[in-house]
Amino acid sequence: MSRILRRAFSTFPARAGPSSSSIPSTIFPSAPSVSSTIPQAVRRRRTEHPPSKTASPSPLSDSDLHYANTEKKFPYQLEKDYQSLLSCSEFPNSSGTDAELRATFLKGTAEWRSRIRGYAPRGKGARHDYLLGVMGGQRIPSESESTEDPLAASEGEGEGGGEEVVDPNSQIVGQRIYLPNIQIRLMRNHVKPGEEYDPHVATFRIPPSMTKNDLRSYLLAVYNLKVTFIRTDNYVGEVGRSRTGEVQRKSGSNHTYKRAVVGLDEPFHYPDDMDELYAQGLKNGVGDQLAQARDTWLQDNYSLRISEEMRKRAMFKYYRGTRWRSKTHANMGNTIREIMKRKQEREDKVSEEVKRRWSAVEQESLGGEGQPQAA
Template sequence: MSRIIRRAFSAFPPRAGPSTTPSPATLFPSASSVASTLPQAVRRRRAEHPPHPQSSASPLSDADLHDPTSGKKFPLGLEKEYQDLLNVADFGAGIDDASLRGLFLKGTAEWKSRVRGFAPRGRTGRHDYLLGVMGGKKLDQEVAQVGEGEEAIATTTTTSADPDQIVGQRIYLPNIQIRLMRNHTPPGQSYDPNIATFRIPPSMTKTDLRSYLLAVYNLKVSFIRTDNYIGEIGRSRTGEVIRKGGSSKTYKRAVVGLYEPFHYPDDMEELYAQGARTGKGDEAALARDRWLQENYSLRTSEEMRKRAMFKYYKGSRWRSRTHANLGNTVKEIMKRRKEREEKVTEEVKRRYAAIAQGSATGAEGEQVVQTA
């Protein structure tokens, strides 16, 4: 089947619905997205071997660890490191253990999402950075010779950690291509604005992507998950087995967690949903639509694309009562598709108008009850 026939028969995938109101994040806004972006192998392993009810599989994104009444505990490695920090530092008497554990998790998450090549490094540097986040002062044991007896005097020194000091090698004008793609949203689920999807070269690592986003766009990310897509195998004209290029070539997908939600400028569903939640109606959505039409002429481009599709095949005359002509077939398909899209648009407008009218009627009813 030719590409034009596949394009005519295909339909645009249903756009993701409005994003839900995110729950209060404990460490970063995209903490709830960590579980939804887990690799399938990790999900299968946790389903086959579930963790203990009092342990946390993802401690850096688990909100229950910040609740003292939940009964959940740190994993063994994190608990040991936390106890080591308590033994070598002084945090004062005005902070409780639950708050210290929350700051420890926050500092650990920031340390794991840092840009490599920045100071400090190693275990000592990590502990100094964690103490800086937790507000602790490191204890240095100094032995002072006082007459005949010897006494160990504990003195406090403030930790100094500068994570913005660059110790790596700068790379100017990198010859790499990074494409921002729309997030994959399964049917029936809401759009997640706290993650972004990029298509990067297979040779690019998570460290490279994190450094690139910070250096070029000043964008800090909380986590990165990557997966490789292997291109299709075919044969060349000489019979050699090769990897196909074009849209089926090998690439790597990277899903990054954001500290601030991101929506595309043409995400009208989100604007309509926000207007319904705030009571402003569709004013913001209509203003955005006018701005897009004035600056980018989206509807004009769509009409020109449809006309080009109609004119792609020449000789679309009805020479018989059948659809034997390929141009006639494509033209009829595009015609019915246009009618279907117009009906869907009218139905969406009617539903939004009904929702707005219902909210206005409810507000008037409340005013009447209050005046009565």
């Protein structure tokens, strides 16, 4: 794949946001990260053909739709679904306004769309039942249901009350897979210089054959990690020719893989994220105690500095030998020679400065003795 096509199908790096950003309670925490991970082709299309001020291209992650005084409106299909739900349901225990109902409707829709596919129940009726459970409403019985035997209805109410809303993640459909033969690697998010790290986004490197549903079910089953959104892009490895002229895919770091950018409900920080610990310490009034305690814990348990020093010594030992004779190469002999040379130059400058200052002091003392002192 050419660089132009690869860039067109790639995504922008996650834009940073504070881990405790002020967003509405009805929207998922990683909603600001949705707009920052939009593919470049979609971003370019929205730039060339901008929507109107009242339109919302991404309604589930648009925080403006969760306020009462907003000018934006639901898209046509979402508004149609909302009105269809209101026409067949009632909210006896809810005293909220239409704006609050719309906000909870968006929250339930986002949770329903981020569910794991393959779970029962499915369909529009099951989705409406789940939304009513989130919004605190109930269905209005139809005419056919109201003309049924009232005695049977009263018996049903006495046994268990109304129908319970079924969690979409409670019943699984299909065959479970134990010990999957796949490799998933957690990578650090790509952050531009000058931007902060986004804790509500995680980047994984997965096999090309793995789908979004597979990754979502894997994270939930193995790590109990709930996912809000997933964006994937494929990276095709470079192609070269062998000695015999056969076209083949290059191995190593240029292999083909798929990158998955995952939105998280809770912020995730690496153990060595000292900036976040320092910010939390300043907020709690303890300064850098949290960062120092974490650094001490890392050194005691993992010996990071010792490992780095051992790695440097191993690299010096590797470069040491008869193969490299250049003075500019970083081997042990040249490095020590350069250190001693700079140390000697620094000591010579210090000694010269000391002699100059002593000579200046002697001249001042001699000049003071020759001048008459005031009585």
